[in-house]
Amino acid sequence: MTGIGPRLREERTRLKLSQSALGTVGGVETNAQGNYESGARSPKTDYLLRIAEAGVDIQYVLTGVRHRNAELASGSSPSTQPVVDEHLDKVTHQLHRNLHGLIDALYQMTVLIESRANDTQDETLKTELDVIRAEAQELAQASVRLIFVTSKLG
Incomplete structure (x- = not known):
């Protein structure tokens, strides 16, 4: 892959994000x-700093x-953790799917x-709607x- 755009997409996919x-x-x-x-636009520095975090x-x-x-480099021994890691990956994936659905519903x-x-x-209704x-x-x-945070577990 060449260029910032495809590498950014690759990173987003690696983190399992939409x-x-x-x-x-x-x-x-x-x-x-x-x-x-x-590649139609280049990201600004503040955007890059936020996604880096x-x-x-x-x-x-x-x-x-x-x-x-x-x-x-300093990770734990892979031979002692495979079952736990597999279960953690499965639970994390399920959590991400549910959270993505929640985020989409909240946006809508x-x-x-x-x-x-x-x-x-x-005006009372407007205030209530603003709070919601x-x-x-x-x-x-x-x-x-x-x-x-949970993406870093896997």
Whole structure:
């Protein structure tokens, strides 16, 4: 693979994230994430710093050279952990699937709430909808963080 876009896509896939999930972590919309991966646009520094904190190997994305992973060098003995690791991978995968579904539902809910809030003149209802929207966004962000943290387990 050549270029930042394909390497960024490879890193996203390695972390088992959707374009939407990685875009959220990086602070961009899904279409911007797609543009970065296709090479139509170049990501900005603040985006790269945010996704690096989430586990993306930025050195690899930018240069094509992988960063040496200290965890692999000092890892535990593979012969003592295969059953636990296999079960952990299975549970982590299930968790990620469920969280991706939750994130998608929360996004759809916020879009519908914003539409409803724009259509009403009732200020009390607008305030209630704003609270629900903010809580849904916080839950989605917490879910994305959980995906990244658990991605490092495998």
